[in-house]
Amino acid sequence: MRIQFPNLVTLAVAACLLPAAGLAATGPARYATGPVPVITAVPGQLATAERVHLALDHAPVAVSWAVPATQRIDSSPRPYRQVSRQYLINATGAELQRGVDVPLTAVGDIVRISPLGATSAAVDAAHLQIESRGRKVDATQVSQVVASGRQLAKAGMPIQGGSTVLKLGASVQPGRVRISAAGARGRYLVQVYEPQSPFALGLVAERGNNVAGQPVQVSVTFVPPAAGHATFAPSAARANLEQVTGVLQAPDGWSETVNFAPGAHGSYVASVMPPAAHAGERGLWEIHAFARGQAGGQTVLREADNAFAIVLPTARFSRAPVRAVTHAGQGVSVDVGVEVGAASRYAVSGVLYGHTANGQLRPAVYAQAADWLEPGRSVPIRLTFSATALARSGLKGPFELRDLTLEDQMQLGVLQRQALAARGLGPGR
Amino acid sequence: MKRLWVCLGLIVCGIASAYATTGVAFVHGTGDQTDAYDNYWQPAMVESVREGLADPANLLVVNCDFTQYMWTSGAAGCLATQLYSFIQARHITDLVVITHSDGGNVMRWLLSNPTYDSRYPAIIASIRWVDALAPSSAGTPLADAVMQGNVFESALGWLLGYQNDAVRQQQTSWMAYYNQNFLLGTAGRPALPKGFWDVVGSNVDANPFSSAAHCGGYADSVGLKITRAWLDDCSDGFINCSSAGAAGQVWFYDTQAAQGGNVLSHNQSRRACFGLDVILRNDLG
Numbered sequence: 001m002r003i004q005f006p007n008l009v010t011l012a013v014a015a016c017l018l019p020a021a022g023l024a025a026t027g028p029a030r031y032a033t034g035p036v037p038v039i040t041a042v043p044g045q046l047a048t049a050e051r052v053h054l055a056l057d058h059a060p061v062a063v064s065w066a067v068p069a070t071q072r073i074d075s076s077p078r079p080y081r082q083v084s085r086q087y088l089i090n091a092t093g094a095e096l097q098r099g100v101d102v103p104l105t106a107v108g109d110i111v112r113i114s115p116l117g118a119t120s121a122a123v124d125a126a127h128l129q130i131e132s133r134g135r136k137v138d139a140t141q142v143s144q145v146v147a148s149g150r151q152l153a154k155a156g157m158p159i160q161g162g163s164t165v166l167k168l169g170a171s172v173q174p175g176r177v178r179i180s181a182a183g184a185r186g187r188y189l190v191q192v193y194e195p196q197s198p199f200a201l202g203l204v205a206e207r208g209n210n211v212a213g214q215p216v217q218v219s220v221t222f223v224p225p226a227a228g229h230a231t232f233a234p235s236a237a238r239a240n241l242e243q244v245t246g247v248l249q250a251p252d253g254w255s256e257t258v259n260f261a262p263g264a265h266g267s268y269v270a271s272v273m274p275p276a277a278h279a280g281e282r283g284l285w286e287i288h289a290f291a292r293g294q295a296g297g298q299t300v301l302r303e304a305d306n307a308f309a310i311v312l313p314t315a316r317f318s319r320a321p322v323r324a325v326t327h328a329g330q331g332v333s334v335d336v337g338v339e340v341g342a343a344s345r346y347a348v349s350g351v352l353y354g355h356t357a358n359g360q361l362r363p364a365v366y367a368q369a370a371d372w373l374e375p376g377r378s379v380p381i382r383l384t385f386s387a388t389a390l391a392r393s394g395l396k397g398p399f400e401l402r403d404l405t406l407e408d409q410m411q412l413g414v415l416q417r418q419a420l421a422a423r424g425l426g427p428g429r
Numbered sequence: 430m431k432r433l434w435v436c437l438g439l440i441v442c443g444i445a446s447a448y449a450t451t452g453v454a455f456v457h458g459t460g461d462q463t464d465a466y467d468n469y470w471q472p473a474m475v476e477s478v479r480e481g482l483a484d485p486a487n488l489l490v491v492n493c494d495f496t497q498y499m500w501t502s503g504a505a506g507c508l509a510t511q512l513y514s515f516i517q518a519r520h521i522t523d524l525v526v527i528t529h530s531d532g533g534n535v536m537r538w539l540l541s542n543p544t545y546d547s548r549y550p551a552i553i554a555s556i557r558w559v560d561a562l563a564p565s566s567a568g569t570p571l572a573d574a575v576m577q578g579n580v581f582e583s584a585l586g587w588l589l590g591y592q593n594d595a596v597r598q599q600q601t602s603w604m605a606y607y608n609q610n611f612l613l614g615t616a617g618r619p620a621l622p623k624g625f626w627d628v629v630g631s632n633v634d635a636n637p638f639s640s641a642a643h644c645g646g647y648a649d650s651v652g653l654k655i656t657r658a659w660l661d662d663c664s665d666g667f668i669n670c671s672s673a674g675a676a677g678q679v680w681f682y683d684t685q686a687a688q689g690g691n692v693l694s695h696n697q698s699r700r701a702c703f704g705l706d707v708i709l710r711n712d713l714g
Binding site for chain 2: 059063065073086088146151157158159165191209305306363368369412
């Protein structure tokens, strides 16, 4: 029966969660390996071609250096959650002349109006008006700060010329506010940033590293207000999502609409399927979520962006990746088997853990090795943990090989990452 | 003081250190530079640091295209080419690299991926340490804000403002990914092969009546009142202190070492402001 290979990170996490004793019992006597995490878009098959073709170095390189024994190394990091208090509205010049509604949930908001494209007219702050609670006034009268795009660029925020940015004063209270601009012509982006709002949208993908053609779960939810954030109505500080749409964008510019559906605990979730035809480019994929919610009868709008990687499964660790261990002098060399589907430069890295004098396991040496590999039979890449680095660490065997990672340096993708790869390496104490 | 052990190590090396050939390389931040000496660092900064070298010729001001992603041939590849040529031509065995802003990310890419290019190990071996001035190691919320909305416009071939791949890469979500996967030296990741010492700016003096605000050119005080809304209380006006100190080790915060306890804005941390140049120069010894 053909083994069904789950994806990379699931297995990496699984390996991490497996009890150490179980790992030790599954391998050969001298060095034991845990279950081998394997990735593949089609189970059992590797991608046979790279998407990008660059003139990479073909020379083998291997290095190692000591790492502080006190360091905590996380082999299965949690995906990054992006938190946003911003949103966007696209408007035509005609709409902006009539007035665009921007729901506000806090005081002190920042509103930026930027013309899009060469034919759109610049926005003159003197022609902006703000209508709030039935009162329409010049924007400059109710703004603490009025800045141009040029002034923001000089302050380190390079937005385009023709933009106008307002920091609204305390007289502009939360609620529905209408912004209009006489003379608006063309297309505009209205960006609202609410730094004092209690309503922040969190967006997270289930994994940072993913394989093309396999689903990636993304979820959005309002995150609890951080301490110190003012609320316009404390009793209504909890917001509920009502609608979430999104866009998935590949590094090559391809994009598609994403539909979110209600999930658990007030979240909205979507399963996106990055197509292999757009995978393998260098750079990250981005997910953009546009959310509308309600809080105490008030509309809350938010946009959040996050990034993750999609790789073509061009190689994987061999079924028993730690093939041979040698001890030259006081150093340790480990041959790591790699099955190759597409010719590329592949790198293997790992951290050798050793024992302190009182028997505590600590990180000792980091090693990285790379070589140009052609498709075909499984070939090893040798990680060499030098005697000098090991001596510098002061740690003794038996050693463990952890955070074993396989990277494709052509597409700059992490193909596999294994929390614990081998135990019982090297001489005992 | 934190480098005392390193200095002692060099002394213990005895003969080897006695014959070390020290050099300095300045690595600029975001931008496509062709004359970083004049336009990015300015002569007062470079020439002041040069005074700390036994051989004043052993100084390199890197010029590369850091509008690109850090891993490209125009960024890390260009940096490696210039560093490698410099090391070879001047027989440098003790290189101090001074980076600013995104230059720290490009340098950290090289340090973290030594097997990407067979020249990298020789470069790394020659490095004593990196002085990372205001590195954007965890990105900046300003890049997030600037990039927002581009998903609509990129399909139409428009870009909002000054966006380029380097700005895209300095979004907080992108740097979080790369810090977890391809870059070393942040929390939870193996240490870098060489020291990466952060200089952290903690505030901006934008008062036009303050002489401190003048050094390095006035930051736009009106613009700063807006951009600060995206940043933490502790920031240099472009990146948060938490980002500047995210990789390697914090060498010092501006107020701990700058003359008069002044702060160093993001612009000032690449200029000869409040004795920063002297600190860097004295550190070469």
